[in-house]
Amino acid sequence: MALEHGSLLADVPVNLAEEVFQPLLARPGLKIERIVSNGQASPAGFWYNSAQAEWVLLVSGSAALEIEGKEGRHVMRPGDWLHLPAQCRHRVAWTDEGQPTVWLAVHYEGVGN
Template sequence: MDADQGNLFAGVPVGAADEVFTALLERRGLKIERIVSNGQASPPGFWYDSQQEEWVLLLEGSAAVQIEGEAAPRLLQPGTWLRLPAHCRHRVAWTEAGRPTVWLAVHYDGC
């Protein structure tokens, strides 16, 4: 077996028109990806509704995630993590426009 190595901050796209999703590891029932946002937000009325659980860690920048049924979006700053159960409807309210927002997302099958 060969070991892999990388750097989450290598090649971070700056000013991309769309969010950039980079798969880092994929196995049955598991996906780990880097997400880079440059001021993007979910389109009006759009909600993520995943069959998998999701755990996200904000590494750089800032963002707010709106969870359906909650009065206000949750602010995420570097070091903030958020666990979203399967079918927890959520959307990205905003991401920082002045610099890239870098997320580490782990998608996995629940118990």
């Protein structure tokens, strides 16, 4: 059995024009990825709407999400996590412009999304 390992905080890209999505582990029905944002936000009118559920942990930086049907913005700081059920329309309102925002996202399928 081969071991896989790494560090969420190693080689964090800084000041890139686009967010970076780095797959860490993928199996049928499961994807774990590191997302690095440097001040990016979702384009106007754009909403994520995945067929999979997503559990996301904010590791560093800060961000705010807008969730369809919920009033206001969900501000996230290091250590905060959020579970987004499948088909939960959401968007990134803003991410920290002064430092990289590092996310750990777990996308999964299954009963009880």
